[in-house]
Amino acid sequence: MLYNKFNVCAVIVTYSNRFGLLKQVIKSCIENEISTIIVVDNNSTSESKEQLVLFEQKYSKVLQVIYLDKNFGSAGGYKIGLQRALEQKCDYIYLLDDDNKLKHNAVSKLVDEWTKLVDIDNKEEQLALLSYRSDRTIYKEAIIKNNPSYILGMKNSFLGFHILDIPFKIIKFIKKKFIKVAYRKDCGINSGKVLVAPYGGMFFHKQLIKKIGLPNELFFVYADDYEWSYRIPNIYLVLDSQIEDIDISWNLKKISSPFYTYLNNGSDFRVYYSVRNRVYFEQSIVNNRYSYSINKAVFLFFLFFYRNCSNKSRYEIFKKAVIDGLSGNLGETFDMGI
Known part of the structure; x- marks a missing residue:
């Protein structure tokens, strides 16, 4: 498939005892033919770690796990995961939460959209794409209204x-x-610009990290994704690339x-x-x-x-x-x- 040429690396952060969710996400990444999967274990429970060790052995060709001795929060976890991803041979990075199960062709739809966006100069340092999560309708509303800042509310x-x-x-x-x-489920729009995005579902080139830097670990958890994604010049939501949240926030x-x-x-x-x-x-x-x-x-x-x-x-x-x-x-x- 086309996106194999893109050498996509997924970065997933997990914690507590969420292996039951995480394994579904990892399998969906493999089904979408993602070449490298990095899991940051934010000091999960011993039961979860034991199961993850076995899973890492089973899928050793594609799966790498970073075991941390404390919970560094989402900001610290994704920072560590991104640092590892920058060391890989992959060109593109796909961030996921440990409950973001990819639907069929989620990655290929992102690659299609990336290829179509020819009007953005130096895309590698200027662009991120975002998969659609149906429980976060505010993002879809933002592109229907053609109002990228709609997610943050009025100025x-x-x-x-x-x-x-x-x-x-x-x-x-x-x-x-x-x-x-x-x-309106069918708005006749496939993609549109948003101002900020959650980690889960963001797709971008490694060069973007050199442009905007890494997440601020001082946030620990919550809003760190907004602060980090706000630095990205262009973020486009892609409705055809879909993720199922198998746990409700x-x-x-x-x-x-x-x-x-x-x-x-x-x-x-x-x-x-x-x-x-x-x-x-x-x-x-x-x-x-x-x-x-x-x-x-x-x-x-x-x-x-x-x-x-x-x-x-x-x-x-x-x-x-x-x-x-x-x-x-x-x-x-x-x-x-x-």
């Missing part, structure tokens, strides 16, 4: 919240709840409001790092501090009153995360495990 938003966006969200909710407007589960998510969903650990890192990242893209401060104040006002019928201790953790994000207090500063 100067606080955690994606902007007061000027409230009327539109109300209208959208009413349509979804009562009018039952069907979401905590922040994508059905919710009633963002306030409920932060005060009730996930663990204290997850909420702290996702809020702290997103707030820190936002400081680099804000162009109107006054507008940003208003959005932050309104969001915190709503959250303050919502805490009375939710988790008050989580509210205190949320506040600390915001303070640390604004002050740039990064690193592994929260002492609870995942």
Whole structure:
């Protein structure tokens, strides 16, 4: 096949006891004829490591595993994996989460799109492609709306919240709840530009790393992918290249409001790092501090009153995360495990 000439190297980061998911992802990579698979074991459980050692022996021709003695988070894990990938003979790198199962021809569709994009000069240092994950519809909406920054919300938003966006969200909710407007599955668009992307599903040439650098390990987990991908000049979502998320992310589960998510969903650990890192990242893209401060104040006002019928201790953790994000207090500063 054509993409064999591209010598694709997949980088996957795993942790805890997720081998049941990971093995499905590895097999899907082999079925897609990826030439090299690098797994970064972020100090997973002994049971997971034992199974992974056997798997590494079985697929020794294509599979390499880096065993770490502590969890370096997603930022540190992908940094280590990318450093190993740069040492390989492959030309292209494909980042995946340990629950990103590739569908048939996921890689070949990316290669087709890469070949078609002839208008971008020096693609190797300027371009990344992104496979489509159907549970992350906001990326598809971004290219339908031809609004690459749609994923981050309106300019100067606080955690994606902007007061000027409230009327539109109300209208959208009413349509979804009562009018039952069907979401267009066939939009007639195969690809489009997005401003940021998750690690899982990103495809690019090795030269890109020399251009933008490696992930910032001080983020530890959450929003590190946004900060890193924001450095990429061009990111194109490719709808025909599809990934199935075989585990649902905590922040994508059905919710009633963002306030409920932060005060009730996930663990204290997850909420702290996702809020702290997103707030820190936002400081680099804000162009109107006054507008940003208003959005932050309104969001915190709503959250303050919502805490009375939710988790008050989580509210205190949320506040600390915001303070640390604004002050740039990064690193592994929260002492609870995942």
